Amino acid sequence: MQSLISSASSLYYLVNTGLRYAIHRENWRHGKQAFARAWVRCYVKRTCPKQIQRRLGINTTIISGKGRVVSSTMKKGIRAASSGPLAKVKTAPEPRPSSSIILLSPTNQVLLLHRVKTSTSFASAHVFPGGNLSDFHDGPVLPSSDARRHEDSLAYRLGAIRETFEESGILLARERSKDGPMLNLPTLERDAARKAIHDNEISFREWLVSIGGVADTEGLLPFTRWITPHWPPKRFTTQMYVYMLPLETSSDPVLSAAQSEALIPTADGGAEITAAHFDDVTTWLERQNRGDLILFPPQYFLLHLLSQFLTGAPAELRPSETTEYYLAQRDKLRMFLETVPTTTHPKAREHPTSSIPWADKVISPVTLGLRYGDRRAILGLDKPGGELKGSSRGGDWERVVLVKFDKGAARNVEVRGREEVLAEEREAKAKEEALSKL
Missing domain, CATH: 3.90.79.10 (Nucleoside Triphosphate Pyrophosphohydrolase)
Known part of the structure; x- marks a missing residue:
């Protein structure tokens, strides 16, 4: 039973701990995200807030602006290197x-x-x-x-x-x-x-x-x-x-x-x-x-698709x-x-995943960011996962799932069009930047 919701498990683990921002150098570009800001505070104050320590098992972590570790005590399974970015252990299960x-x-x-x-x-x-x-x-x-x-x-x-x-x-x-x-x-x-x-x-x-x-x-x-x-x-x-x-x-x-x-x-x-x-x-x-x-994203997403017919x-x-x-x-x-293509949006039809029938789609959810308004995670569904990286397989580029993880439960789950959601985020970001200049 637990394996059925394995993808949801990984998403909760990802959003609730903020490891996406802790272990990937490129994610330092997302400086306005909640966990990225928390890590910046760790650097500025030369110590991490207690809630971050509890979540990531860190006693003291000093991080440079480029995401390099000066000194840290990390949980087992996360490798620190003084000459490189934070990274996960290479051997994932x-x-x-x-x-x-x-x-x-x-x-x-x-x-x-x-x-x-x-x-x-x-x-x-x-x-x-x-x-x-x-x-x-x-x-x-x-x-x-x-x-x-x-x-x-x-x-x-x-x-x-x-x-x-x-x-x-x-x-x-x-x-x-x-x-x-x-x-x-x-x-x-x-x-x-x-x-x-x-x-x-x-x-x-x-x-x-x-x-x-x-x-x-x-x-x-x-x-x-x-x-x-x-x-x-x-x-x-x-x-x-x-x-x-x-x-x-x-x-x-x-x-x-x-x-x-x-x-x-x-x-x-x-x-x-x-x-x-x-x-x-x-x-x-x-x-x-x-x-x-409570329905986690995989169950909600598939039921959403079935609701077109049943x-x-x-x-x-x-x-x-x-x-x-x-x-x-x-x-x-x-x-x-x-049936293919599996999409209706003109831009989505250009993506290779539109030619993969639903019977053959492979989905390994990726967090694209957090919504400005309600801080729900935006989950991309087009990637097939590391084991199939470089293959012709993939999931659904047209849609994303919005979800708020709260104490181990998925709340406010919603399926939306990817282009529509990302356009809303760009608009919200532009408004925030305009207000910050006033």
Whole structure:
């Protein structure tokens, strides 16, 4: 589960500690940013404010105007050099393979899991089902030296289906063959299997064979990959999928419970997840906007894209017409995942990422700065991360995510056009400079 929001984890770590301004020489150009100003005060006063010391683990740091360290006591993992800029240790942790599913109900609602309040990270956040891959359950993946490690594969698909089963009890498998009906198990048998798989008592693949089931890996539609940036201590490369449950009425009691009321997962004894529930995409977004729940940038961004297609059926539709209505939504979504260009803004169409379909986009968020008005972070989504630097892969240049990180939670998340936001920032900067001359 934690791997699902790995990109959000790195963004919180980045913004909340200000390491972007501490470790990169070029970021000294952003002198008006909050953490840059804090570092300048460190230099002028020859000591760091206590809040900066607490955040970065620095006892005393003296920094020249060019970002060179004279003397410092740093946290483990940050290297100081008297002849060069502050820098991270060169050996960043390898991103761990993980996968996740955006699961659509027969009425095109989306499943989100509610993390427990006592979690040490992302407490009470709502996330998609998913987690780390396991050689024991899902099979091996390519070594870290191979760029194809960051591509869709059978191991990623099996891992996504297994994690969804462990966390929610919903089994995306078919009877006997890939073309068979959805596999439906009694609740007691299902829960016993979830616990045995979670405890590594039996491999997921062996268990499926033993009950005559086949994982519906072909039903998974790739929908972006997220790679954690280099600075956090834990990193992940997370393949996202969309899975559309059959439109016909289901007799699966677990699925019915998740649609009608919050389902309480039991496989991990409630250590990570407190509930699983389907709801309309617009409802999830509206609840986040009101502050009723927490969605981190990856989840909010993907739900925002899905909101173009997945809406509740209009009240005037007759029951016999709803199936066609939901089917049409799914057809539009499938087309969206494969169609290029992926942009509408004329300038964005000139960027190479516009020719990468959403099924293949790779996103490693980068902080472009902090908003003048509300100090929200501006997150760029076009970069694929250090492991894929120099490749033809990338994410979305047209949009950015605005977010305010507060005590480990993401607040005021919003998706906006990149050009519009940056134009607003240039205007705000010009006004500030004009006022400073008065």
